[in-house]
Amino acid sequence: MATHLHFDCFSGISGDMTLGALVDAGLPFKDLVRGLALLRIEGFRLTRKRVERGALTATKVDVLVEKGFRAPLTLAQIKRILLKSGLPPVVKEQSQAVFDVLAHAEGKAHGVEPSHVHFHEVGVIDSFVDVVGGVLGLHLLGVRRVTASAINVGSGTLMSAHGSLPVPGPAVAALAVGLPIYAGGPQRELATPTGVALVRTLATEFGCLPPMQVRRVGYGAGTADPAHWPNVLRVFVGEEPAAAGSVETIVELQTNIDDLNPQVYETVFDRVFAAGAVDATLAPVTMKKGRPGNVLSVLAPQEKVEAVLAVLFADTTALGVRTHEVQRRVLPRRFVPVQVHGHEVSIKVADSQPGRSKAAPEYEDCKRIAEQSGRPVKDILEEAMQVYRRTAGHAKKGKGSR
Structure with a gap:
């Protein structure tokens, strides 16, 4: 069964919150560090620690910048770094997709072409690593399906490289078009462009927690620690319940x-x-x-x-x-041909669960035979099913005698 991860964005989402939640949910920290080393760039290191956020205990993952990459990166520079890296192809592709989404949103917010965007807020090395680390973490956990709740974007104002801005900021507002969002909790920014771009790119559905067999729950802490508010991102990791079809x-x-x-x-x-x-x-x-x-x-x-x-x-x-x-x-289906009065009738067979199936003759086949023979179509339908049952019965006996 495919591994399923659900982002519960009740306190927004950011890049560092995503890394912390994935590590808290079972992503081996050493595997994440080794994987990010495949970027083949220097000047940063990852740390982790347990912290309290409101009434919840969570994991805080930080990207510590030691040298270089403090200036904003362009989309072309980011693409070159990803292409030269030793990351798995799917991680490269998805990471690039996240940055393409970010560039489009930043360009729309500031009135420039995506190719001319300098990522003042998300293009320095810490946020670059947050994006790639989030995509890589999902890959290392074997996640094949990502869903997410509505996103709490926060309220009030925030300070940026462009001065004071309303929450959500222009980039998050652009990224949120078409997504379910709301404002709750303390008056501050809760969702960052990096976090919203990650979930927008990777999640296939937004809404309440869908049916899943939960195996692990992780909590990733944000940098801010507002009073009486658990500023964390929660993730549920598990498998989709077994279902027919x-x-x-x-x-x-x-x-x-x-x-x-x-x-x-x-x-x-x-x-x-x-x-x-x-x-x-x-x-x-x-x-x-x-x-x-x-x-x-x-x-x-x-x-x-x-x-x-x-x-x-x-x-x-x-x-x-x-x-x-x-x-x-x-339901998976197949067609089994049977002979009725010298004519072929297709029987549609659907497997509802292992060892059990349902079958029905194709009406048009039976109608054609009825018109040619002058017999009632209901009789042809019944005879076709009788022939199929005898054929299926013989097939089961044959398998059992081997």
């Missing part, structure tokens, strides 16, 4: 219709399926002013959405279509 993201398209000739729906269904839809339904509803109508719902892969939309706008009276991504869990 795989999860896929798909787009649901819906429109309300009350003025379409019902005879047209058959053609609409045929054409949305031809356009790539995987499912379509029609449900009766009562619309405004008591008018009867229907909700037409279609499921389609992301790459087929435009083709399906074209059908809905061309073949129905819809003036608007709602679209949103949904997740669906799909």
Whole structure:
């Protein structure tokens, strides 16, 4: 099962808080130090210690700068350092992705192109190591899925290289577009550009703690220690619970219709399926002013959405279509051919769990045989299942006799 890590950003997130939380959750500190040595740059060292933050005990990891790299780095300089390093390719790629996100946000905040950004707040060596260390730490822990809570960005004002700024600062505000954020706790900056860029780049979902089998919990301390407030980042590390089937993201398209000739729906269904839809339904509803109508719902892969939309706008009276991504869990399936009256029928078989499955004959195959033979389609469906059960039974006996 894939290792899952969830960031609980109830007191924001920063680079040093991320390193501390990962170490607190079981990342061997020596492995982190050895991994960062692959950057092949000198002038820093890592330290760790146990600290109290409010009512919580946490790990504080600091990057101590001894020489060099005190001036801001450009995106090009950062890229060269990463490319020359001995880090695993995935760590290089993800670290670069974080800095690309940071450069875009800094550029937007200060009105310059990302390539011309000098990382005054995040480009000196300590924050550079925070970013790479955070990505490397997740890699060393074997994390394959990252999720995060809504981010507490704090409130009030902060001092920066550009003077006094409101919280969240311009870079964090730009990074937070599209993410769930809120302000709570002491009036101070709680989320830094480095921390938000890390979680924005690496997390695939934001929200409440999703179902997981928690193995370890870690607390990473921030530098600030406000009174009566636990300034820490909490992480939950574990595995996703075992479940039947795989999860896929798909787009649901819906429109309300009350003025379409019902005879047209058959053609609409045929054409949305031809356009790539995987499912379509029609449900009766009562619309405004008591008018009867229907909700037409279609499921389609992301790459087929435009083709399906074209059908809905061309073949129905819809003036608007709602679209949103949904997740669906799909059982692994296969097709088993059986012979019914000399004709082939495909049996769709889905494995619900080891040793258990469900099966159903393909209706179109049975309909074709019924039309050719003049027999009721329900009889063909039943006979196809009987043949499949006999075939599956023989297969199980054959395996047991080996």
